[in-house]
Every structure is written in C-alpha cells, then in structure tokens.
Amino acid sequence: MASNCPAEVGMPLEAVLTPCLLVDLDALERNMDRMAVFARENQIRLRPHAKTHKCPAIALQQIARGAVGICCQKVSEAEAMVEGGVTDIMVSNQVVDPRMIERLARLARAARVAVCVDDAANIDVIAAATKAQDAVLDVLVEIDVGAGRCGVAPGRPAVELARRISASPALRFAGLQAYNGRTQHRRDHAERQALVDTAVAMTRQTMDLLESEGLQCPIIAGAGTGSYALDAASGLYNELQCGSYVFMDADYNSLRDHDGQPRQDFSQSLFLYTTVMSKTRPTHAVCDAGLKVQSVDSGLPVVHGRDDVQYIEANDEHGLLADPHNLLRLGERLRLVPGHCDPTVNLHDWLVGIRGGRVECIWPVGARGMSL
Amino acid sequence: MASNCPAEVGMPLEAVLTPCLLVDLDALERNMDRMAVFARENQIRLRPHAKTHKCPAIALQQIARGAVGICCQKVSEAEAMVEGGVTDIMVSNQVVDPRMIERLARLARAARVAVCVDDAANIDVIAAATKAQDAVLDVLVEIDVGAGRCGVAPGRPAVELARRISASPALRFAGLQAYNGRTQHRRDHAERQALVDTAVAMTRQTMDLLESEGLQCPIIAGAGTGSYALDAASGLYNELQCGSYVFMDADYNSLRDHDGQPRQDFSQSLFLYTTVMSKTRPTHAVCDAGLKVQSVDSGLPVVHGRDDVQYIEANDEHGLLADPHNLLRLGERLRLVPGHCDPTVNLHDWLVGIRGGRVECIWPVGARGMSL
Structure with missing residues (x-):
C-alpha cells in the first residue's frame, strides 16, 4: 500500500506526484x-x-x-x-x-x-x-x-x-x-x-x-x-x-570557461519537481521539497526558469520560497536545480524520465543507499 | 546479491559493517x-x-x-x-x-x-x-x-x-x-x-x-x-x-538549559558508525561516512567520546578527519553524532540496535524515502 513511486509511464508531466526527481531525457x-x-x-x-x-x-x-x-x-x-x-x-x-x-x-x-x-x-x-x-x-x-x-x-x-x-x-x-x-x-x-x-x-x-x-x-x-x-x-x-x-x-553550472563565460558543454537534465503546498503570505510560499529529497551541502537549489521567485530555506519536508511579487499559487509546480546532484539522487528510489511533456520511463535508482 | 544490510542479530558491535546507523537501545x-x-x-x-x-x-x-x-x-x-x-x-x-x-x-x-x-x-x-x-x-x-x-x-x-x-x-x-x-x-x-x-x-x-x-x-x-x-x-x-x-x-545537544548549562533530559542514542578507510598522512585520516549517509545541513558530525580527533569535511562517500596526534589507524571504528538526526535517518534502510556490545535487533526504516 505505501508507495513512493511518483508516476506512471505515459502520464503527462503535470500528473506526476511531487516531490520527485525528473530527468529530461x-x-x-x-x-x-x-x-x-x-x-x-x-x-x-x-x-x-x-x-x-x-x-x-x-x-x-x-x-x-x-x-x-x-x-x-x-x-x-x-x-x-x-x-x-x-x-x-x-x-x-x-x-x-x-x-x-x-x-x-x-x-x-x-x-x-x-x-x-x-x-x-x-x-x-x-x-x-x-x-x-x-x-x-x-x-x-x-x-x-x-x-x-x-x-x-x-x-x-x-x-x-x-x-x-x-x-x-x-x-x-x-x-x-x-x-x-x-x-x-x-x-x-x-x-x-x-x-x-x-x-x-x-x-x-x-x-x-x-x-x-x-x-x-x-x-x-x-x-x-x-x-x-x-x-x-x-x-x-x-x-x-x-x-x-x-x-x-x-554548483557545476556555476563553473566558468577560459573566457570567463559559463561553460556550455552540458545542460541540466536533472530536476527536483515540487509543488507549492502552502501560500498564506503575499511575499512567501512553501513547497514540498526539503532536506529529505535533496542535499544542500553545496548550496540551496535554484528555481529553474524563474528569476521572480527564489528558494531561500530548506527544512526537513518544506522549502521556503521568496515570492516578492506574490506570483505563486497553491498547487503550482516548479522545477528546482539541485545544488549537488550525487547525494540528491541517493535520496530517491525513482528517476522519472520525461520527454515531450510525458513520462517516458521510470527508472529505479538501483544502487540508492548502497553505501557498504 | 547486492545488499546494504550492515549486520546480523547477535553479532558483536565490532563486526557490524560500516557506514551504518547504530541505536544504543x-x-x-x-x-x-x-x-x-x-x-x-x-x-x-x-x-x-x-x-x-x-x-x-x-x-x-x-x-x-x-x-x-x-x-x-x-x-x-x-x-x-x-x-x-x-x-x-x-x-x-x-x-x-x-x-x-x-x-x-x-x-x-x-x-x-x-x-x-x-x-x-x-x-x-x-x-x-x-x-x-x-x-x-x-x-x-x-x-x-x-x-x-x-x-x-x-x-x-x-x-x-x-x-x-x-x-x-x-x-x-x-x-x-x-x-x-x-x-x-x-x-x-x-x-x-x-x-x-x-x-x-x-x-x-x-x-x-x-x-x-x-x-x-x-x-x-x-x-x-x-x-x-x-x-x-x-x-x-x-x-x-x-x-x-x-x-x-x-544540534539538539548544543541546547542550553535556563541555568546556561547543557540540557540533560535526553541522551544521544543514534550514532553513525564509521571506519577509518585511509590513513596515509600523519595529521589526517579518512573515514567512510560522507554525504550519502548523513545530512550536514545543521553542521558536521561530532566524533563521540573523542576530543583528540575531529570530523572536518564531508565528501560524497568520505569524511575527512583531523588527527593532529596521529592516533587513528586504518580499520579503526568511530561513532559519529550526526548534526541533524531526521534527514540522516532518512538516508538509511536499517537501524542496528545495540545493547551490551552486541546487535540485538535490526529495524527496517520502513518509511525511509516516503516523501509523497
């Protein structure tokens, strides 16, 4: 009965349960x-x-x-x-x-x-x-x-x-x-x-x-x-x-090339998908991605594609978002770019593979927690 | 074949595989x-x-x-x-x-x-x-x-x-x-x-x-x-x-009572058990407890019962220990007090219950990773 599998193959991205890891295939x-x-x-x-x-x-x-x-x-x-x-x-x-x-x-x-x-x-x-x-x-x-x-x-x-x-x-x-x-x-x-x-x-x-x-x-x-x-x-x-x-x-996205510009060799494919779960104040919102679904050792996550909101604090099961223009709504989905991918992936049992707005595959993280 | 269960009931503490979570019952x-x-x-x-x-x-x-x-x-x-x-x-x-x-x-x-x-x-x-x-x-x-x-x-x-x-x-x-x-x-x-x-x-x-x-x-x-x-x-x-x-x-152990003294109400029962896995320098050692077995959001772990060595850096699968007096030896075991218990436990599938120096029980962390 208890399950943490966030998706089914074929379902639209919007139907995927959060928090979970998405992989842009x-x-x-x-x-x-x-x-x-x-x-x-x-x-x-x-x-x-x-x-x-x-x-x-x-x-x-x-x-x-x-x-x-x-x-x-x-x-x-x-x-x-x-x-x-x-x-x-x-x-x-x-x-x-x-x-x-x-x-x-x-x-x-x-x-x-x-x-x-x-x-x-x-x-x-x-x-x-x-x-x-x-x-x-x-x-x-x-x-x-x-x-x-x-x-x-x-x-x-x-x-x-x-x-x-x-x-x-x-x-x-x-x-x-x-x-x-x-x-x-x-x-x-x-x-x-x-x-x-x-x-x-x-x-x-x-x-x-x-x-x-x-x-x-x-x-x-x-x-x-x-x-x-x-x-x-x-x-x-x-x-x-x-x-x-x-x-x-x-962290890796912040590396600079020899010309001082951001490196362009690889693109972000891993996202922590999250939902606004509380919106009771005009200047802030709370999402469902906290410390149990990401490692913040190398810094807090970046909200992907949004410079109008910011992830400012991680609690165990909550992420606090600054929402200075009061744009976020309850139930709204966001993609976070984790600060550090390796220990973040190790917190998850599933990687939800996404293409064209649909779930194409759900890969088990087979070696998750294999620390011996 | 692949297993991350670190112990068997009845085994002496020294035989428990690391890294793992011990609970002093x-x-x-x-x-x-x-x-x-x-x-x-x-x-x-x-x-x-x-x-x-x-x-x-x-x-x-x-x-x-x-x-x-x-x-x-x-x-x-x-x-x-x-x-x-x-x-x-x-x-x-x-x-x-x-x-x-x-x-x-x-x-x-x-x-x-x-x-x-x-x-x-x-x-x-x-x-x-x-x-x-x-x-x-x-x-x-x-x-x-x-x-x-x-x-x-x-x-x-x-x-x-x-x-x-x-x-x-x-x-x-x-x-x-x-x-x-x-x-x-x-x-x-x-x-x-x-x-x-x-x-x-x-x-x-x-x-x-x-x-x-x-x-x-x-x-x-x-x-x-x-x-x-x-x-x-x-x-x-x-x-x-x-x-x-x-x-x-x-973090909780650092709380002070009304008289300014450390609070005494509860004792540390959770330990991250770790092994010195590399000792090639006189002033440092490396243990096998890194970011994948503990959350460092509230600070690095404290080495239990030892003020002669210090955990100074967490990498994905390694912990760097300052060993200024060159006391640590390869294979030596240490108990770490995690900085933050909740997200640390969520990284583990097992809690190894210890009493009198022996493994009394091995409890599955049944809701580990249950973040939906």
Whole structure:
C-alpha cells in the first residue's frame, strides 16, 4: 500500500506526484552523446562514474555509447550495477573491511573488477581474498595529487605499493588512480588548470618511476566533470571518470570557461519537481521539497526558469520560497536545480524520465543507499 | 546479491559493517521513558513525530509507553506506519495533491487519521475525498505562530477555516496546529521561552475566539524536542509532537538549559558508525561516512567520546578527519553524532540496535524515502 513511486509511464508531466526527481531525457542523451564524442575524438577511454546516477539503466546507456565500463565508489553499489547488467567496474576507492573485500573478490568472478589501494597491508588482504575466490582483480594505486584525502604520496611510496601488487599472482597492477576532487568545483578556469597541471606533474613523475622499474601503467585514471577537458589535454590520463555531466547541478553550472563565460558543454537534465503546498503570505510560499529529497551541502537549489521567485530555506519536508511579487499559487509546480546532484539522487528510489511533456520511463535508482 | 544490510542479530558491535546507523537501545529506551513520564506527570498527551525515526518498531514502542498515536509529515509515511501496525496518526502538514488527498482519505478507513490545513479550497477537496471514501477525518487548522512557514494567520483567518471544516459532514474540526520549528533549535533558554510565549499568546487568542463562536478545540498541538517543557508549562498545549528526543543529534545537544548549562533530559542514542578507510598522512585520516549517509545541513558530525580527533569535511562517500596526534589507524571504528538526526535517518534502510556490545535487533526504516 505505501508507495513512493511518483508516476506512471505515459502520464503527462503535470500528473506526476511531487516531490520527485525528473530527468529530461533529451538533455540526458545530449550530455551522454557529448561526452562520448569527446572521448572518441580525444582517443581516451571513458569510464563514467555511476555514483552520480546509481541507476543501471543509465550505466547501460553510457556503455552502449562507447564507455568501457563504469566506476563505482562502494562494493554494494558495484554489486547492484552487476545485477543490472554491467560487466566491467572499477571501484575507484579503498575497500578495507575483510567482509567487503571478500564480496569484492566474489564479484570479480561475475564481472571484470578493479579496485584502488593506498596501503600495503590492505593489498595483502585483497590478494588473499582474491586467491581464495579463485578470481583475478585489477588493482590501481591511488596517489594523492592534491586532494588531501585518500591516496599515497606520489613517487616512491606508490612504487612500493605497485611492486607489492605485482608480486601477488591473484592481482594485476593496473596503473594509477590520480583524481583530485577539489579541482572539479573551482569556478575559475585558470585555477582548475593550475590544479590539473600539478596533478599531472605528480602523476607523470610517478609513472616514469614505475616504468623505469619495469612496472607498466595500463591505466592512468582520474578526471571529473569540472576538469575532464584539461585532464584529457594533458596527454597523460587515458581513462576519464566523470559522473555528474549526465545530470549537472547548480554548483557545476556555476563553473566558468577560459573566457570567463559559463561553460556550455552540458545542460541540466536533472530536476527536483515540487509543488507549492502552502501560500498564506503575499511575499512567501512553501513547497514540498526539503532536506529529505535533496542535499544542500553545496548550496540551496535554484528555481529553474524563474528569476521572480527564489528558494531561500530548506527544512526537513518544506522549502521556503521568496515570492516578492506574490506570483505563486497553491498547487503550482516548479522545477528546482539541485545544488549537488550525487547525494540528491541517493535520496530517491525513482528517476522519472520525461520527454515531450510525458513520462517516458521510470527508472529505479538501483544502487540508492548502497553505501557498504 | 547486492545488499546494504550492515549486520546480523547477535553479532558483536565490532563486526557490524560500516557506514551504518547504530541505536544504543538503553539510551533510546531511557529517552522514550523520560518523555512518557513527562507527559504523564504533566497530564498532557504525547503524539511523537515519526518523521524522525520513520521506523514502525519504534513508533509501536512509543505507543506502548502511553503515546496516543504518532505524527507523520507525509501521506506515504503515514501509509508505511499503518502497515507497520500504527492505528492513530496525525499528518501534521498540508496535503494538497488530489491523488494524495484521496490516499489520505482511504487511509482514514484503516486508521484514525488527522490532517492539517491552511487553505479554504484545500478543505473543500479534502471534504469531497473523505465523503467519497465514506471515511471520517479529523482536521486541524494550522496557524503560523512565528515560524513563517505554513499556517494561516492566528485569529479571524483561522476561525474562518474552522467554520468551513465544521460545515462538512465528513470532517471533524479537531483543533489547532501551532508548531514553531524555529523555536526548537535556539540554544538559549530565554530565547526559546520568548518564542514559546509569543506562540502561546497567538494560539490562546485564536482558541478563545473559536470558543466564543462555539467552535471547541479538542486538540492544541505543537512542541518539539527543543521547546516541549515550555510548551507544556503554558497550560495551553494538550498534545506534544516531539520527535528528535528519541535519538538526539549534535544540534539538539548544543541546547542550553535556563541555568546556561547543557540540557540533560535526553541522551544521544543514534550514532553513525564509521571506519577509518585511509590513513596515509600523519595529521589526517579518512573515514567512510560522507554525504550519502548523513545530512550536514545543521553542521558536521561530532566524533563521540573523542576530543583528540575531529570530523572536518564531508565528501560524497568520505569524511575527512583531523588527527593532529596521529592516533587513528586504518580499520579503526568511530561513532559519529550526526548534526541533524531526521534527514540522516532518512538516508538509511536499517537501524542496528545495540545493547551490551552486541546487535540485538535490526529495524527496517520502513518509511525511509516516503516523501509523497
């Protein structure tokens, strides 16, 4: 009886229940096409990050457009993607719990699986689990190229880990994970370029050192929606892990190009659909999209296509709207552009695909809440 | 295959997978007992808000301790609670979509259901749907007592809505909803008292006006974990809607009592259990609890029982910890006190109940994601 499914296939947009996530399918497909063409033209592999959409249906569309596979951030997320039909996954993250390492190794019997490491003892546990499962696992060494998060220091510490991986028969040393999340959200193009230059220099030095010791790097992985063009232009990275480009969000929409103008490469395809649920004051209204259907960590949402009203406060189940000209009416629908797409999608069980004003599909967010 | 269930009943705490939500059952029960005793001693009805826990198992325990029923914020949330065995629910919010109003009216055939209104046309839709379902619905007029969110102005506008409710045979005018969310989170006791005084004056004036016109108010509802004792002391409110007291969070823990000291009434029972997943730098560590397992809208989490380390940044799947004395080790477990309990719980499918260092129960968060 209790259901949170907001729509049925074929229904007009106006009939969709709120709050819910809409996906403009034309915009989604344009974004996927554009990144696929970029990768092809730059002769670079694309392995989009599924942590953004957590939706096997979208992952399969990315792969159909030429992506070599997907990235996941968690083992349970990867399991959900394999169940959804994906056969090539890189877990671009560390896995440290022995039970989750065992699940990762088991998954490597059903799909091609890679994982990242930044610790010697962790490599030993992964090697033992992989051997016990009679599986083969690709392992990348994550290096800290400026994010100050996970990853060993570039250079010698990375070489030592690579050697340890190579020494294990169950593991294949697959290269370097060199992602800097901080680069992605810098608005200024020159700042992003400077951070990419630093990361590239660190990564190149590490790769050269590895090769001088006979350790080849089939994969140099990194890049996100903020930096992918700069990463590709470096000539060093050969695998792009962008995720947010499929949906975009208010934060990514604020990035500037080298000429100081807003970037134009991807369009907003993800919207939080909401209804005005209370209108008792002339200057304000209340909508039904609050903290339980969006993450406000990167800022409040932007009301799409309206500069006459503004979303000014998020409560658990309510959004407060400034309506200075008293334009909004009870029951009126608005589209919000979420501040941050990834954690917003993770709050929803469904993505309502819209084309031509009608619901074309309703995709389950299969890896929603898969945080183990 | 893909599963995000982090535990099995009987397992030691150390074996629970992370990230996940732990509930200290002793603390939870103390909190529930304490609020139940408070309500009994103050001869006031307790109708705890289930939007905090979204968990039928906890709702039933609250009712077993004397609560008259529960509050919900959304119709689908209420449906999940009725499925879980709850038979008396107030939706302390507006419901404006005709399909959701129909579901609300249908629910009123399976349980005693109340709802709040702040619009005349909305009352007519609710009346028609309730009649069509051959159901009976209690309807409260929500008045804006200072929150500046939903609710009509106190006084005459509220009386007009009450009259309209009374005029419908399918509806029962049940009283006033007079909740001010802004009061709950003021740290200073005197500021909370002043806001309660304002709300009480507005509510009393409205109630007197209603009664002078022959409209009795069986229910004067409001109060939250921040203000409940002050609301009860007013002698006006007769139904308390506190929710967060069962779990508490870093924000509520920062409230001060009238003597300026931290309030002592409830203890932290909810913890975000996390593991150090990367430790490559002497001054920092990375844990596996990021934005997808907690809401940081009210601030970052506090590391429980440790003042030697600090949670300083939340990324999607990572938490950055300052570890100035280089104490943390890879694989080490920490308990985090979430900044804001309600939207954090809504990110999880499971609550792992802990007692004496072992998993005693694993409760599904049955209304997780029920936002319609």
